Amino acid sequence: MTRTLSEKVWDDHLVKVGEGEPDLLYIDLHLVHEVTSPQAFDGLRLTGRPVRRPDLTVATEDHNVPTADIDQPIADPVSRIQVETLRRNADEFGITLYPMGHTNQGIVHVIGPELGLTQPGMTVVCGDSHTSTHGAFGALAFGIGTSEVEHVLATQTLPQTRPETMSITVDGELPAGSTAKDVVLAILGATDTSGGIGAVAEFRGPVIEQLSMEGRMTVCNMSIEFGAKAGLIAPDDTTFAYLEGRPHSPAGSAWEAALDHWRTLRTDPDAAFDRSIELDGCAIGPHVTWGTNPGQVIQLTDVVPSPDRFDDPAQRDAAARALEYMGLDAGTPMRDVPVDTVFIGSCTNSRIEDLRAAADVARGRSVKQGMRTLVVPGSGQVKAQAEAEGLPEVFRAAGFDWREPGCSMCLAMNPDKLAPGERCASTSNRNFEGRQGRGGRTHLVSPAVAAATAIAGTFATPTDLD
């Protein structure tokens, strides 16, 4: 029987096939952060259950951590208690934790791959919807709630209903200046926020194969934004080259054994998907969101759409409400919209390649006067690499604010927030109302567009600056 990649990974992790009930899946790696875990650890204490496999569990502090003055205690007492609670829980249950300031600390979806903990064919979960990021390695990775966090801590398994399969093929070749972020924003434009519900999406085609691992992580990261259970990409030589020599990657004969298995992790030629969509990569230019969900997205050369453009009444109402919240008038060219703040960071776009792309735009230029900027590396290791390449100097010379690693303004649980009405070009993943601060207005873009926008003062691509 022919199978797709996600079905192969699923079958490899079946502890028990359910009859009239969900399958029981084994979980190879459980990533933990401070926000969605405290009540799960409390649950274990209440029931007297231990963590079954602390050696398959890794924790980090990311959502609450400040991105400045990290040698000081966290000023917000509620954030501080949450971080201290994770430290206590990790200690009590014997779990490896990378705390603020540690070189391995960072956003949970940045550190897993860079430490080599995320490998092809694994099942990876985390109490975080952007866990789909790890699918870039051909892992089956998905976000779970706190009840399921407790379930995995206690059993290292999850009861799961077999999802449908979906193929998203991006053909052709990307135009110069377009990036992985533009690819996934274009996919969101095609699927809207619900096109993937109930399915695991496999990203395929020449455009996907050409992407670096960083780019593939950006694409897989936003799978949940179109409702998919997970998103993944078949591992190939790009994947293997990224993994070789990482701290937790197999070495020696184990590396050869792993490679033999990883090379089988491809969708069989005749395997059928339950759903398919195809995009022409040649038509994907730089994208920007205009509304309050990631499906409300256009090319940067477009004008703000009119709600009348939408046939579906719910979409039309949503568009009208979004324009009001965003303070935008239909028909305005996006390039004419002035921006107050630029945020470069988040689990979508805070890896070294993202910072290099932004620094290339910033080099020798200056941020528009009055523009607020934050450049937040995804991890201690990304920060160290950027420092080794001299990127902080490039950013500072251009007037960008270079920060410490964390989730930061993606969701504003730390001090990095938008004020009401403040308009932000953000490399993160959600333009929801209030996500970056109450009343804040978020536009999702790539790192290159974010950097160009910081310099131009209005939405811009790097070529607009020449």
Place this chain on the structure above:
Amino acid sequence: MEAVRIVQGTAVPLDRSDVDTDQIIPSDWLKRVERTGFEKGLFSEWRDAKDFVLNDERFAGAVILIGGPNFGTGSSREHAVWAIQQYGFAAVVSPRFGPIFRNNATKNGLVPVEVSAAVGESLLRAVEADPALEITIDIDRRTIEAPAIGLEASFPLDDAVRERLLEGLDDIGLSLRHVEAIDDFETRRPAWLPTAG
């Protein structure tokens, strides 16, 4: 989890689509380490507005929340489910749920009632017209009924989820019944797989 068989009472109409979990409970509330006290955070960025539907006295005491399509999209925060339950709702009705929210709801006994767009729309209109409209959700039969307007519809619920809701079963306990199968699986895992530390 407490068993739930019937949810019966009045409803609040939240007539907007794409109510994501950041709107259900903003991230400031996620800093708490407790499992209770989230009712004040429910839709907290909208609650200041006098005309927000939760502030409308006519809907006080409602046990069912009726939303538009794409309810609960976005983040995995289970706090969204806790906030809705702790405010006093036992069920949410929508033509389409964010998948993680839907799953989290069933783990806590909050019933996600997925209806057609037409049924969702007629329920919204009916409740707006008559805030005292009685609605009954029957988990065993997987039906939602509002006899006063002649509405009866079924909604999807996996057999296993329905069973757990009806019995109030502990999911972890159910999986631990298979501990021998888990032990056995672990002996077959490839040696190269990574461990922490």
